[in-house]
Amino acid sequence: MKTFDLKSAGLSPLTPEEERNISGGFWIQILGGAIAVAVGTVVRDWDNFKAGLAGQPERIK
Template sequence: MNLNNLNLVELNAQEVQEVDGGFIWVVLGAIATACVYDWDNFERGLTGRPCKQ
């Protein structure tokens, strides 16, 4: 895809971190995704019940 046709430019690493907020948001997003996709076992872990196999 040619970004020039859309009047877009690539961000450098510093700009990405400033816009994205850094690595912590990537980690938190991965944790949230894992919880959503395996909610039953996440809930069981919070309540101290054994995980489903």
């Protein structure tokens, strides 16, 4: 079985700083989660969202 050697291919492992830059870091994940929660909340209460945009009072279910 052959193994792949990074050094023979002229490659080197990423440093922790490089890994953070590639993955977008912690704050991008937090922002993505907040956006997902906001979209979920709007979708679950779509009728009140539309009413709010139109300046109408809250619709009680």
